[in-house]
Amino acid sequence: MGTDTTKTLSASEESYIETIGNLIRERGYARVTEIASILNVKPPSVTNMLQKLDEQKYVTYKRYRGVILTKKGRSLAKTLERRHNTLKRFFVMIGVSDENAEKDACKIEHEIDPETAKKLAKFVEFVQSAPRTPPFLEHFTQYLETGERPKECKVKIQIKES
Amino acid sequence: MGTDTTKTLSASEESYIETIGNLIRERGYARVTEIASILNVKPPSVTNMLQKLDEQKYVTYKRYRGVILTKKGRSLAKTLERRHNTLKRFFVMIGVSDENAEKDACKIEHEIDPETAKKLAKFVEFVQSAPRTPPFLEHFTQYLETGERPKECKVKIQIKES
DNA sequence: TAACATTGTTAGCCAAATCTAACAGTTAGC
DNA sequence: GCTAACTGTTAGATTTGGCTAACAATGTTA
Numbered sequence: 483m484g485t486d487t488t489k490t491l492s493a494s495e496e497s498y499i500e501t502i503g504n505l506i507r508e509r510g511y512a513r514v515t516e517i518a519s520i521l522n523v524k525p526p527s528v529t530n531m532l533q534k535l536d537e538q539k540y541v542t543y544k545r546y547r548g549v550i551l552t553k554k555g556r557s558l559a560k561t562l563e564r565r566h567n568t569l570k571r572f573f574v575m576i577g578v579s580d581e582n583a584e585k586d587a588c589k590i591e592h593e594i595d596p597e598t599a600k601k602l603a604k605f606v607e608f609v610q611s612a613p614r615t616p617p618f619l620e621h622f623t624q625y626l627e628t629g630e631r632p633k634e635c636k637v638k639i640q641i642k643e644s
Numbered sequence: 645m646g647t648d649t650t651k652t653l654s655a656s657e658e659s660y661i662e663t664i665g666n667l668i669r670e671r672g673y674a675r676v677t678e679i680a681s682i683l684n685v686k687p688p689s690v691t692n693m694l695q696k697l698d699e700q701k702y703v704t705y706k707r708y709r710g711v712i713l714t715k716k717g718r719s720l721a722k723t724l725e726r727r728h729n730t731l732k733r734f735f736v737m738i739g740v741s742d743e744n745a746e747k748d749a750c751k752i753e754h755e756i757d758p759e760t761a762k763k764l765a766k767f768v769e770f771v772q773s774a775p776r777t778p779p780f781l782e783h784f785t786q787y788l789e790t791g792e793r794p795k796e797c798k799v800k801i802q803i804k805e806s
Numbered sequence: 807t808a809a810c811a812t813t814g815t816t817a818g819c820c821a822a823a824t825c826t827a828a829c830a831g832t833t834a835g836c
Numbered sequence: 837g838c839t840a841a842c843t844g845t846t847a848g849a850t851t852t853g854g855c856t857a858a859c860a861a862t863g864t865t866a
Contacts, residue, residue, distance in 0.1 A: 494854095514814055526854090586755065595740075598744055605738045617780075677844080
């Protein structure tokens with residue numbers, strides 16, 4: 483239970499939480515200047531946001547003493563991280579450069595509905611857990627390069643029990 | 645030529661331009677109250693934005709006299725519309741509800757890089773221009789429903805020249 | 807341990823995009 | 837062609853999330 487006054491967070495708020503999560507995972511702690519440099523903002527903006535996120539119980543923040551995520555914050559950070567990875571893998575899968583895949587994942591992860599995130603995750607999983615690169619993906623890659631749908635697409639196939 | 649002082653627009657500015665474009669295409673004109681109701685804002689916000697977009701030459705706006713798109717505005721509206729359709733078709737393709745596909749397309753169309761938009765358009769085109777629903781998509785649909793990768797995926801296939 | 811360098815915070819400002827309340831222009835019906 | 841109803845606009849407040857400049861706490865090192 484517990485009155486969950488969870489108003490939805492802004493993209494900006496979510497980015498801070500995600501960044502804090504990443505830093506803590508990678509380094510064990512999250513510093514104001516580093517958060518600032520990752521998010522391309524100045525340190526006072528970070529302090530400001532940390533105060534807001536502390537009020538909303540996503541982080542525990544003591545001035546000059548650093549910041550950690552609460553349970554609520556960790557849970558959100560995890561969701562965002564997974565969503566980010568799904569998006570990025572999908573974009574790379576369809577031929578987007580690593581750089582743009584990363585950049586777009588950062589933005590879109592804050593916009594999509596949970597249903598969409600779920601379906602996309604399934605799709606990426608479906609493709610990537612295949613025993614080998616699925617033919618359709620190879621064909622698509624060829625299609626990207628040549629503009630031509632490869633011959634095999636137009637060919638009769640015969641299934642043989644293995 | 646012409647000094648193209650095209651600073652990038654905000655998601656909000658783009659939404660107004662897109663909405664105006666849609667209304668003009670569907671009805672021949674775009675009214676303040678209708679723009680407001682589609683975008684879920686109040687009329688004064690619309691007036692305000694129309695003035696800004698007029699300064700930036702995306703629309704031609706005369707108080708009390710309505711608004712039309714400039715060439716620059718039409719071009720942007722067209723890009724956004726195409727991007728929107730691509731995104732929506734993709735989301736529906738992977739099993740997202742029509743409602744969420746629409747909603748998410750609206751948000752994401754303002755965030756993605758042109759490269760990503762292009763690759764995604766190619767992907768959707770690749771799938772949808774196929775002579776019939778590609779097997780992998782059918783298999784994915786089954787995977788969504790049953791959680792099981794269909795047998796055919798695990799089977800040896802043999803290509804026969806037609 | 808005192809002074810300096812680094813890091814973090816506060817105060818106060820700004821811009822974007824929204825809102826409400828009050829006002830102005832346009833249009834339709836009588 | 838007046839007037840009421842509708843539509844659109846202005847003015848001014850609010851919210852969010854940035855910024856700079858000045859200050860405070862912490863940490864480092866001679």
